Amino acid sequence: MRRLPLGVLLAAVAASAFIRSRTSGGTLLRRADFANIRYIINDQTAPGLMNSTGGFTITPDSDPIAALQAALDAWTNVPTSAAAFARPEILPLGITGSDRQHVMTFADTPENRRSASGDTIAVTLPFISTLSGEIVDSDIVFNPALPFSTTVQPGTYDIQAVALHELGHALGAAHSGLVAPTMFSRGRAGTSIQAVLTADDMAFVTEVYPEPGSQGLLGSISGTVTQTDGLPIAGALVTAIAPATGIAIGSITRGNGTYAITQAAPGQYFLYTEPMDGPVEARDIGEAGNGANTAFATAFLGGAAAPTSLLVRGGANTPADLVVEAGTPPLNIQGGGAAPLGTGSLSLFAGPFALNAGQPAVVAVFGRGLDDPTITESAVSFLGAPVTIRPGTFSRGFTTSGIPSLRFTVDVARDAPLGVATVLVRSATAAAVFSAGAKLLPSPSFSAAGVTNAATFATGAAAPGEIVSIFGTNLGPASGVSGAFDGGGRLATSVAGVTLTFNGFRAPLYFVRQDQINAQVPFEVAGQSFANVVISYQGLSSFAVNVPVAAAQPAIFVRLDGTGRPWIFNQDSTLNDIGRGAPRGTVVTIYANGQGTVSPPLATGAPGAAAEPFNRAPGVTAMIGGQSAIVHFAGMTPGFVGLLQVNAEVPAGAPTGPNVPVVVTIGSASSQPNVMMAVQ
Amino acid sequence: MVPRMSLEEITERSERIVHGRCLRTWMAWDAERQFIWTHAEIQVADTLKGARSATVIVSEIGGIVGDIGLMVEGMPRYQPGEEVVVFLFRVPNGMWRSRGVGQGKYEVRAGRVRADLGGIALVEPAGVTRTAVTSLDGATVDEFKSRLRGLLSARPAGGQR
Numbered sequence: 001m002r003r004l005p006l007g008v009l010l011a012a013v014a015a016s017a018f019i020r021s022r023t024s025g026g027t028l029l030r031r032a033d034f035a036n037i038r039y040i041i042n043d044q045t046a047p048g049l050m051n052s053t054g055g056f057t058i059t060p061d062s063d064p065i066a067a068l069q070a071a072l073d074a075w076t077n078v079p080t081s082a083a084a085f086a087r088p089e090i091l092p093l094g095i096t097g098s099d100r101q102h103v104m105t106f107a108d109t110p111e112n113r114r115s116a117s118g119d120t121i122a123v124t125l126p127f128i129s130t131l132s133g134e135i136v137d138s139d140i141v142f143n144p145a146l147p148f149s150t151t152v153q154p155g156t157y158d159i160q161a162v163a164l165h166e167l168g169h170a171l172g173a174a175h176s177g178l179v180a181p182t183m184f185s186r187g188r189a190g191t192s193i194q195a196v197l198t199a200d201d202m203a204f205v206t207e208v209y210p211e212p213g214s215q216g217l218l219g220s221i222s223g224t225v226t227q228t229d230g231l232p233i234a235g236a237l238v239t240a241i242a243p244a245t246g247i248a249i250g251s252i253t254r255g256n257g258t259y260a261i262t263q264a265a266p267g268q269y270f271l272y273t274e275p276m277d278g279p280v281e282a283r284d285i286g287e288a289g290n291g292a293n294t295a296f297a298t299a300f301l302g303g304a305a306a307p308t309s310l311l312v313r314g315g316a317n318t319p320a321d322l323v324v325e326a327g328t329p330p331l332n333i334q335g336g337g338a339a340p341l342g343t344g345s346l347s348l349f350a351g352p353f354a355l356n357a358g359q360p361a362v363v364a365v366f367g368r369g370l371d372d373p374t375i376t377e378s379a380v381s382f383l384g385a386p387v388t389i390r391p392g393t394f395s396r397g398f399t400t401s402g403i404p405s406l407r408f409t410v411d412v413a414r415d416a417p418l419g420v421a422t423v424l425v426r427s428a429t430a431a432a433v434f435s436a437g438a439k440l441l442p443s444p445s446f447s448a449a450g451v452t453n454a455a456t457f458a459t460g461a462a463a464p465g466e467i468v469s470i471f472g473t474n475l476g477p478a479s480g481v482s483g484a485f486d487g488g489g490r491l492a493t494s495v496a497g498v499t500l501t502f503n504g505f506r507a508p509l510y511f512v513r514q515d516q517i518n519a520q521v522p523f524e525v526a527g528q529s530f531a532n533v534v535i536s537y538q539g540l541s542s543f544a545v546n547v548p549v550a551a552a553q554p555a556i557f558v559r560l561d562g563t564g565r566p567w568i569f570n571q572d573s574t575l576n577d578i579g580r581g582a583p584r585g586t587v588v589t590i591y592a593n594g595q596g597t598v599s600p601p602l603a604t605g606a607p608g609a610a611a612e613p614f615n616r617a618p619g620v621t622a623m624i625g626g627q628s629a630i631v632h633f634a635g636m637t638p639g640f641v642g643l644l645q646v647n648a649e650v651p652a653g654a655p656t657g658p659n660v661p662v663v664v665t666i667g668s669a670s671s672q673p674n675v676m677m678a679v680q
Numbered sequence: 681m682v683p684r685m686s687l688e689e690i691t692e693r694s695e696r697i698v699h700g701r702c703l704r705t706w707m708a709w710d711a712e713r714q715f716i717w718t719h720a721e722i723q724v725a726d727t728l729k730g731a732r733s734a735t736v737i738v739s740e741i742g743g744i745v746g747d748i749g750l751m752v753e754g755m756p757r758y759q760p761g762e763e764v765v766v767f768l769f770r771v772p773n774g775m776w777r778s779r780g781v782g783q784g785k786y787e788v789r790a791g792r793v794r795a796d797l798g799g800i801a802l803v804e805p806a807g808v809t810r811t812a813v814t815s816l817d818g819a820t821v822d823e824f825k826s827r828l829r830g831l832l833s834a835r836p837a838g839g840q841r
Binding site: 029095096097098110111113114115119120121122123124125126127128129130131146157162165166169174175186187188189283284 | 681682683684685712713714715741744747748749750751752753771772773779780781783795796797803
């Protein structure tokens with residue numbers, strides 16, 4: 001491919017599967033401010049941002065600042081690299097040429113439209129010194145005409161994934177020759193699979209901006225790729241993949257057939273080479289792909305049937321040469337797809353697919369020659385991660401475009417490392433790989449013991465309409481995000497990419513964070529004995545957790561200030577407390593939870609009625625100081641979702657003192673013991 | 681990052697489609713001195729869609745002026761003498777750009793076409809993807825233009841912009 005002078009500028013160094021750009025004079029691009037890169041986020045960046053044509057640029061349920069921060073943090077937190085982004089400022093600044101202010105913006109302005117109007121999703125605009133190769137300005141424009149989200153809404157582009165990719169360009173990276181990395185040249189709308197850096201991305205930022213002292217910790221593999229007659233192979237992809245860690249790092253051979261895989265963590269690796277004949281094609285990686293030889297067969301060190309593993313040691317190089325058969329490769333995997341088992345149809349494309357640790361999935365790969373009858377179930381395997389093919393699930397077919405495909409069910413080890421895996425397919429005479437095509441991502445995880453009443457954090461049955469707190473891991477974003485009411489006046493059931501279902505009914509969400517979700521149990525589970533609870537975060541779902549359902553499960557809210565005192569208000573609206581007891585004969589307001597169904601019925605997520613008819617909870621009784629209290633009202637607190645309000649009269653015969661027990665009962669279920677109120 | 685477009689989409693959404701040869705290229709700041717652009721003057725041999733003219737100037741963001749470079753990944757570039765089929769749309773400042781970044785530029789070598797993706801990052805949009813822009817790689821330029829004319833004639837009347 002011929003290029004203009006700018007094309008020369010864009011020429012890239014094809015030493016690794018990650019690719020760096022350099023100036024026309026050969027200087028590699030890098031940043032002088034790498035240790036403290038300061039980005040400014042345009043102050044219009046907010047949920048619900050609309051463009052000039054009335055469409056959403058950022059969906060209302062998104063948290064764009066958190067997503068951008070997460071992308072900055074991901075590059076900053078590579079432990080072997082010294083590159084670091086400062087906490088961004090949010091200012092009313094736009095992009096202004098080469099002013100050395102790095103701005104990220106979604107705003108619909110003429111200059112943003114103009115720069116991004118080449119139909120890009122987002123564009124990084126790095127101004128460089130052609131003399132030194134220093135990147136002096138690196139504005140990032142998200143195309144205001146397109147929809148972005150942080151909730152993996154269908155048809156939207158994931159802000160964190162896009163930002164992570166563009167920040168890679170801002171650091172000086174071009175596109176990777178491997179499939180799974182964030183810097184790979186293809187992605188999909190409606191997924192966040194590329195929102196996680198891979199080892200290849202980290203190898204790039206480590207090589208360009210090494211953390212002092214890290215170099216002795218990492219090793220390398222280098223050698224040559226030649227034909228059987230000794231002629232060098234140019235533009236061959238060489239990949240090393242470590243089964244124990246899921247690390248995959250790649251390289252592209254130079255014109256003389258040499259390659260060098262650098263920044264490799266110590267460990268055992270399989271090594272193989274393949275032609276850039278899809279899914280990665282030479283033209284995908286621009287100038288670095290010029291002159292690539294694609295007429296040879298995929299080859300493994302030690303052979304595809306029983307690959308030999310190489311040991312990489314820190315601070316040392318491991319030599320390894322690969323020899324390939326020249327000629328048109330008979331097999332080629334061009335892409336694939338995966339879906340959790342039992343969730344419907346697969347969507348295939350020439351890019352990475354996600355697998356979740358511990359979750360079985362249906363996987364398909366497609367490509368030339370896969371209809372070879374010598375390809376059997378035992379000839380398909382995964383390298384680099386504990387992914388196994390379930391016996392008896394292998395089948396053949398064709399894509400809608402008529403390309404041969406293979407389909408099978410896989411089991412992924414619960415403790416699988418969160419790396420990548422390569423699909424290896426062997427026929428009687430050849431092998432093909434979908435190199436680092438599968439990316440293992442963390443799934444939300446929790447157990448029945450983690451499903452608690454939000455008033456007490458006690459495990460037990462869930463009642464219709466109850467507020468629950470669920471504890472686990474990977475349940476949502478690192479920073480907590482509060483729920484909000486939707487356009488219909490109900491608490492939203494999707495917050496920051498998190499959804500939660502009970503027997504398939506979506507639960508309104510009060511709060512989501514990686515370790516905790518507060519939600520309302522849908523009223524629709526009334527009458528059922530158990531509920532299958534499933535949490536999804538950014539398209540990845542947990543196992544279904546079976547939780548018992550009760551008609552009611554009352555619990556009184558207690559304060560989290562260390563006193564353990566209940567949320568009970570005296571008749572004069574003061575908070576009941578030691579030294580501020582309720583006089584006998586007055587009415588106190590007890591805030592509780594877990595009342596079950598109400599009358600008239602209330603829609604899940606809807607606040608209690610603010611006027612008659614109030615949503616009353618039937619059968620509520622109260623005991624104060626061991627004596628029956630007259631309940632004047634028991635029902636949903638007006639204007640609040642899921643909050644039970646019990647107005648009870650302190651019995652004339654109740655004992656006085658700072659610690660008078662109070663209990664709310666519905667049917668046979670009572671609130672937690674040892675809740676003490678003050679009576680005077 | 682660029683949404684993947686189909687051949688039908690770039691055909692439908694382009695205001696001009698021309699077959700021609702690059703005469704010259706140059707780089708310059710825009711009037712606001714915000715961005716550097718690389719311009720290519722294409723001598724038009726055949727107009728498949730849109731207004732006819734002897735030449736058309738195609739502009740893409742990025743380039744070098746003095747010792748400053750604006751480096752944008754994946755922008756299509758042209759070389760004097762290069763034979764191309766380009767799918768163009770006009771941006772508000774009056775410049776003509778290729779539709780879908782590199783997806784809207786086909787290079788012609790020895791009479792055969794090949795999509796010049798030029799290292800762009802393609803993202804699959806939601807919905808049905810129709811004919812891939814690379815599906816006609818290797819077709820003769822006459823076969824390619826015949827396919828385009830077929831797509832254009834199949835469009836509803838009045839669809840030309």
